[in-house]
Amino acid sequence: MATVKQTFFQECEEQLAELEAGLLAIERGEAEPDTVNAVFRAVHSIKGGAGAFSLDDLVRFAHVFETTLDHLRTGTLAPSADVLMVMLRAADLLADLVAAARDGIAVDGERSDVLVNELNALNPEGAEIADDAEDDMSDFEFTPIAVSFDFLEDADAGPAQRVFVISFKPRAELYAKGNETALVLRELERLGQVEVSCDTSELPLLGELDPDGAHLAWTIRLTTDKDKDAVREVFEFVEWDCALEIEAEDAAASDDDVLALIRAIQADDEAAAFAAPEAVAPPSPADAEIQADTAAASPKAGAQRGEAAASAGAAPQTIRADLERVDRLIDLVGELVINQAMLSQRVQEAGHVPGSAVAIGLDELEHLTREIQECVMAIRAQAVKSVFQRMPRLVREVAGMTGKQVRLITDGEGTEVDKTVIDRLTDPLTHMIRNAIDHGLEKPEVRVANGKPAEGVVRLSAMHRSGRIVIEVADDGAGINRARVKAIAAEKGLIAADAALSDEEIDNLIFLPGFSTASEVSNISGRGVGMDVVKRSIQGLGGRLSITSRPGKGSTFTMSLPLTLAVLDGMVVTVAEQTLVVPLTAIIETLQPKAADVHGLGGSARVIAIRDAFTPLIDIGRELGFRGQPTDPMAAVAILVETEGGRRSALLVDTILGQRQIVIKSLESNYRHVPGIAAATILGDGRVALILDVDAVIANSQLDATNLEPVLAAAG
The missing domain is CATH 1.20.120.160 (HPT domain)
Structure with missing residues (x-):
C-alpha cells in the first residue's frame, strides 16, 4: 500500500x-x-x-x-x-x-x-x-x-497467494533445440502447487505421426506467492519456441x-x-x-x-529508479575510470609500444569506459524545468507581499544538468528572485513616473556555455545604488569609509555576510542573511556567482555551474613539481612562448602577444604559492584559456603530461576550500592531483583582461 x-x-x-x-x-x-x-x-x-x-x-x-x-x-x-x-x-x-x-x-x-x-x-x-x-x-x-x-496489511496472513492459468503449446523448434516439456513443468512445480492438464486433441494417428513435430499442449493452474515475472522466467529459454499465455486470477491483488x-x-x-x-x-x-x-x-x-x-x-517509455542505485552506479563508473587510468599508466611503464595488441586493447577499453560514463551521466541529467516551475508561485507571493506588479519570464527550461546540481539550485534561486523583486524592482507608481511600465519583469534563463551551465536572474529595475551600498558597507564596518572601490567591487559588497540595504526587517529581507549564503552555496557546487548592474536599467546575477559533479576531461600539467589538472573546456590552445612576444608591464606583470593581441601572462606556480620567484616564460608552456565572461589569459606551466578523463573528488568536503582550486582527483599512479579553478586564478591575478587595455593605453 x-x-x-x-x-x-x-x-x-x-x-x-x-x-x-x-x-x-x-x-x-x-x-x-x-x-x-x-x-x-x-x-x-x-x-x-x-x-x-x-x-x-x-x-x-x-x-x-x-x-x-x-x-x-x-x-x-x-x-x-x-x-x-x-x-x-x-x-x-x-x-x-x-x-x-x-x-x-x-x-x-x-x-x-x-x-x-x-x-x-x-x-x-x-x-x-x-x-x-x-x-x-x-x-x-x-x-x-x-x-x-486490509488484506495487504494483515501481518499474520503470510505471503499473498496468487493463481495463474498458463497455456503452454510447444512448437517443433523447442524439441529440436534439446528442450523438454517435463523440465519446464518441474520448474513450475518449484514455485507452488500445480494442476496440469494435457490437450491431446491435435495428436494424429500413429501412421501420420511426425516424430519431429509437436502435437501436445498443456494448461497449468499454478497457485504461488510469486509474481508474474517469476512465472514467466521459467519459460525464459523456450518462450520464443512456443505459444504461451499467462493470465492471473486475482486471488490477491498486488500493488501493481x-x-x-x-x-x-x-x-x-x-x-x-x-x-x-x-x-x-x-x-x-x-x-x-x-x-x-x-x-x-x-x-x-x-x-x-x-x-x-x-x-x-509515441510517448517515450520511462521507469522510476531509486536515486541511491543511480548514485552507486555513478560511483562505480568513477572507480572504473580511475582503474582504467591506472591500467594505462602501468602499460606505459611496461614499455608497450602504441601499436601493440595490449595498447590497442587499452584504447578500446578507454573508448568503452567513456561511452559508459556518458550514458550513466545522461541518466542523472535532468532539465532545470523542475526548479524553474517552482518560481512562478514564489514570484506571486513576493509580489503580493511587496505590493509590486511582477511578470516572470523563463528561458532555457530544457537545459540539462546533473541531478545533484538541480537539487541544490532551489535555495539560491529563491534568494535571488526574492532579492530581485524586493530590492531590484521599483513600486508601480515609481516605475510609471520614470517612464517604465507599471509591471516589472524578472527573467530567469539557463544555457550551456563552455561545458558549464549558466543561469541568470535579471530584472529591469533601478539597478544597484552604488553610493548607498558603499555608505551602508562603511557604516557596518565592512569597508573603510575612504576606501577607493571600482563599480564592480562596490557591486560585490552585497555578497558580504551581514550586508543588507533593507531599511527595516520584514518577512522577505532585512536580516543581512541571503546573498552571502547564495554565494557560498554556489561555490560549494564548484560554481561562481557574479553581478552586473546598470543604474536605471536593472541588474543581472549570473551563476556558472559545472554540468556534472562526477567526471570531466582535463589536461594534466606540472607546476613546480606539483601535478595540476586544467579543465579542457576552458582551454583554447597551447603554445611555446618566444622572447619577442613576452613583454614586462608594471613591475612583475607580463603580457604575451598572440596574433596581434596582448594577453595577460599568469605564472600558476607563483599565483598558487608553489614558488616565490617567477618562472622563465621561455622555459615554460603557455596555455591560452578563456573564462565564462570571455576574458582570455595565458597560464604558464612547466610541462604538459597529457589529456585525461578524471573523476572529481570534493576538496572542500574532505579538506577545506583552497583559493584557486576547484576540486581534486586521483591519477592513474594513485597520486592526488588538484583541479585548477581557472576563473578564480584569473580573477585573483595581478593583471587580468579587464584592466589590461587601460594600462597598455597609458604605456603608449
Whole structure:
C-alpha cells in the first residue's frame, strides 16, 4: 500500500507542474483547447487518485476547483486576469494540500474555505450549485474506486497467494533445440502447487505421426506467492519456441494491480470528461455513476485504451529508479575510470609500444569506459524545468507581499544538468528572485513616473556555455545604488569609509555576510542573511556567482555551474613539481612562448602577444604559492584559456603530461576550500592531483583582461 501511495504522490508532482504551466500559458493568452484540457485533466486526476486513498480535504477542494475549470473548458467562464489570479492561488493551495496529505500535516482550513468561496463565486450557475455538487460527490463520484487494502496489511496472513492459468503449446523448434516439456513443468512445480492438464486433441494417428513435430499442449493452474515475472522466467529459454499465455486470477491483488485499477478508473472517467464540449453534453450524475461502475468492473479495458493512446502518441517509455542505485552506479563508473587510468599508466611503464595488441586493447577499453560514463551521466541529467516551475508561485507571493506588479519570464527550461546540481539550485534561486523583486524592482507608481511600465519583469534563463551551465536572474529595475551600498558597507564596518572601490567591487559588497540595504526587517529581507549564503552555496557546487548592474536599467546575477559533479576531461600539467589538472573546456590552445612576444608591464606583470593581441601572462606556480620567484616564460608552456565572461589569459606551466578523463573528488568536503582550486582527483599512479579553478586564478591575478587595455593605453 505504501508503494502505491508513494507512486500517487510522485504523479501528483508531475500533474501539479502541468497545472501551473498550463495556467501560466492561459494567462499569457495561450488559451488553446489542449492547454485548457490539460489543466482540467491534472486536477481531475489528482482528485480521482485522492479519492482512492480517502484524502477527503484534498478531494473536496479538487472537486470545487475542477468544477470551475470545467466552466472554463466549456467556454461559459472567460479566462480574465482576475479569474486566472484566483485559479493560480487555487493551484498553490492544491499543491499545499497534496504536500500535507503526503507528510501527514494539516492545512489552514480558513484559507481553504476562502478559496472555495472565491471559486464558487466564479461559477456562472452560482455557488449553491457547486456546493450541492460537493455534497453529492461522495455518493456517486468516488464510491467505485474506494478499495479496501486490509488484506495487504494483515501481518499474520503470510505471503499473498496468487493463481495463474498458463497455456503452454510447444512448437517443433523447442524439441529440436534439446528442450523438454517435463523440465519446464518441474520448474513450475518449484514455485507452488500445480494442476496440469494435457490437450491431446491435435495428436494424429500413429501412421501420420511426425516424430519431429509437436502435437501436445498443456494448461497449468499454478497457485504461488510469486509474481508474474517469476512465472514467466521459467519459460525464459523456450518462450520464443512456443505459444504461451499467462493470465492471473486475482486471488490477491498486488500493488501493481491496485495501481492499474486506479489508473483504469481514471482513464475511463476522463474518456467521458474530455470529449469535445460542443459535441457531447456533460454527463449527468447518474451517467457518471454508470461510467465509474463500468470502469471498476472492467479495468482491463481501460488499461488497453491507455496503451493504445500511449502508442498513438509515441510517448517515450520511462521507469522510476531509486536515486541511491543511480548514485552507486555513478560511483562505480568513477572507480572504473580511475582503474582504467591506472591500467594505462602501468602499460606505459611496461614499455608497450602504441601499436601493440595490449595498447590497442587499452584504447578500446578507454573508448568503452567513456561511452559508459556518458550514458550513466545522461541518466542523472535532468532539465532545470523542475526548479524553474517552482518560481512562478514564489514570484506571486513576493509580489503580493511587496505590493509590486511582477511578470516572470523563463528561458532555457530544457537545459540539462546533473541531478545533484538541480537539487541544490532551489535555495539560491529563491534568494535571488526574492532579492530581485524586493530590492531590484521599483513600486508601480515609481516605475510609471520614470517612464517604465507599471509591471516589472524578472527573467530567469539557463544555457550551456563552455561545458558549464549558466543561469541568470535579471530584472529591469533601478539597478544597484552604488553610493548607498558603499555608505551602508562603511557604516557596518565592512569597508573603510575612504576606501577607493571600482563599480564592480562596490557591486560585490552585497555578497558580504551581514550586508543588507533593507531599511527595516520584514518577512522577505532585512536580516543581512541571503546573498552571502547564495554565494557560498554556489561555490560549494564548484560554481561562481557574479553581478552586473546598470543604474536605471536593472541588474543581472549570473551563476556558472559545472554540468556534472562526477567526471570531466582535463589536461594534466606540472607546476613546480606539483601535478595540476586544467579543465579542457576552458582551454583554447597551447603554445611555446618566444622572447619577442613576452613583454614586462608594471613591475612583475607580463603580457604575451598572440596574433596581434596582448594577453595577460599568469605564472600558476607563483599565483598558487608553489614558488616565490617567477618562472622563465621561455622555459615554460603557455596555455591560452578563456573564462565564462570571455576574458582570455595565458597560464604558464612547466610541462604538459597529457589529456585525461578524471573523476572529481570534493576538496572542500574532505579538506577545506583552497583559493584557486576547484576540486581534486586521483591519477592513474594513485597520486592526488588538484583541479585548477581557472576563473578564480584569473580573477585573483595581478593583471587580468579587464584592466589590461587601460594600462597598455597609458604605456603608449
